[in-house]
Amino acid sequence: MEKQLHETIFYPDVSFPYIMYTHTIHRSIPEGRGFNDLHWHEELQITLVTKGKLVIQVNGIDHELETGQAILINKGVLHVTTGLTHNGQYVSFNFPEKLLAFYADSAMEKNYVLPYTNSSLVSLVIRGEIEWESQVLEMLRDMKKKFDMKKNWGWEYEVSIKTVQLWFIIISNIPLSSEEAPKYLKLQQERLQLMLSFIHQNYSNHITLQEIANVAHLSVSECTRSFKKTIHMTPYDYLIKYRIKKSSELLISTDYTITEIAHRVGFNHVNHFIQSFKKHHEKTPKDFRKFRHEIRE
Numbered sequence: 001m002e003k004q005l006h007e008t009i010f011y012p013d014v015s016f017p018y019i020m021y022t023h024t025i026h027r028s029i030p031e032g033r034g035f036n037d038l039h040w041h042e043e044l045q046i047t048l049v050t051k052g053k054l055v056i057q058v059n060g061i062d063h064e065l066e067t068g069q070a071i072l073i074n075k076g077v078l079h080v081t082t083g084l085t086h087n088g089q090y091v092s093f094n095f096p097e098k099l100l101a102f103y104a105d106s107a108m109e110k111n112y113v114l115p116y117t118n119s120s121l122v123s124l125v126i127r128g129e130i131e132w133e134s135q136v137l138e139m140l141r142d143m144k145k146k147f148d149m150k151k152n153w154g155w156e157y158e159v160s161i162k163t164v165q166l167w168f169i170i171i172s173n174i175p176l177s178s179e180e181a182p183k184y185l186k187l188q189q190e191r192l193q194l195m196l197s198f199i200h201q202n203y204s205n206h207i208t209l210q211e212i213a214n215v216a217h218l219s220v221s222e223c224t225r226s227f228k229k230t231i232h233m234t235p236y237d238y239l240i241k242y243r244i245k246k247s248s249e250l251l252i253s254t255d256y257t258i259t260e261i262a263h264r265v266g267f268n269h270v271n272h273f274i275q276s277f278k279k280h281h282e283k284t285p286k287d288f289r290k291f292r293h294e295i296r297e
Contacts, residue, residue, distance in 0.1 A: 016156045017043075018095045018163075020147040025084055037245075038080040038231070040193065043094040044117065045073040046166075047081075048140045052088025056081045058123040059189070060230035065090075070126040070140055072170065077122055078189065078196075078230070091144055099160060100167050116171055120185065124174060132173045139166050191216035192226055195235065203242050204266045209235055243267065244280045251289040258285050 011017045012030070022029045047056065048070040056063050056071060058079045063071055073079050075097060084090070097117045101109035128134045139162055146159055198215040199207070212235050213223035227235045243265040250261045262273035277285050 018093070018099065018156075018159060020144065021092045021094070022089065023081070023084075023092065024089050025086070038078060038196065040076055040078045041094065042075050043096050044075055045079075045092055045094050046140065047071050047073070047090055047092045048137070048144065049088070049090045050144070051090075052085035053083070054081060054085075054088060054090050055083030057231075060232060061122075063123070063125050065125065066127075068137060069128060070137055072124040072126065074121050074123065075117055076189070078193065079123075091147075093140070093143060093163075095163060100164055112168070112171060115176055119176065121174075124170065126170075132169055136166055136169055139169075188226065188230075191218060192230055195223065195226070196238070199235070199239050199242055203239060203246060204264060206266070206268070207239065212239075239266075240276050241280065244277055247273070247277065247285065248281070248288065251285055252292050261285065 011019050019030070047054075047065075049065045049067050051067060053067070054065045056065065056079060058071070058073055059077055062082070064083075065071060081090070097113050098104070098109075100113045103109075126133045126136050128137045143159060143162055143166075146155060146162075149155075194216045195212050198212060202211075209220050209223065213220045216223065216226075218226065224234055227233060227238060231238060233241070247261050247265045250256055250264065254261075256264065258274070259270045262270045265273075267273035267276070274284055277283075277288070281288050283291065
């Protein structure tokens with residue numbers, strides 16, 4: 001089964017649905033949606049840059065973050081990290097909104113959670129230039145320590161309390177956009193998610209622009225417009241980029257020949273594959289494979 005755009009997060013402990021991922025260019029601990037992997041999930045996410053500089057694209061808008069800065073991403077929002085300095089590192093805290101509500105249908109949920117998570121708030125960059133932002137960043141650093149340490153008795157409580165405090169500081173300092181996310185924006189997002197999922201599931205076959213557009217019941221021109229607006233590339237360019245991404249994984253993890261890999265990721269002609277790969281990686285597939293094996297040794 002090809003992995004979907006929608007990420008279902010697998011928590012280490014189902015009875016405590018909270019996870020911290022540590023990401024570098026090369027890997028994610030625990031395994032999850034890593035660097036340069038476009039996705040969305042039902043959980044809220046707070047990403048903190050621990051080393052280097054990060055560029056994260058949320059709903060098609062790029063945000064540049066320095067070491068020590070963070071970003072809150074609302075639930076259900078498409079995002080992808082597109083740039084990270086060579087030895088950079090960032091952590092992402094993911095948790096469901098119900099953690100902030102204490103229990104279903106609570107006054108907290110009604111007054112302080114859903115009005116924000118269902119609003120048109122997409123993301124919030126926390127740079128630390130004002131006092132409350134510095135306070136939030138310090139709390140995030142503490143949370144990272146809590147996750148890195150051996151889990152002692154009561155750690156789930158400590159993390160939950162800190163997260164609720166953090167949320168309360170944030171909502172006390174940002175204006176509440178009173179209207180729910182406009183219907184057409186939600187629809188736009190859903191259509192794009194459908195088209196991207198279709199590419200992710202069918203990239204190894206021959207697929208046409210018309211087929212991609214049909215999934216979201218759009219015309220070809222509307223489909224192209226939607227891609228350009230939100231992820232700054234045409235559907236065709238995204239398809240090629242995704243095929244190259246999948247081919248890179250096969251080059252590292254299998255012994256398939258270059259020709260076999262080209263066909264497995266949907267290229268009919270090996271020369272077209274090699275040219276496209278070189279354009280993305282500035283290396284031929286053969287050199288890329290050799291280079292990655294040398295790094296590992």
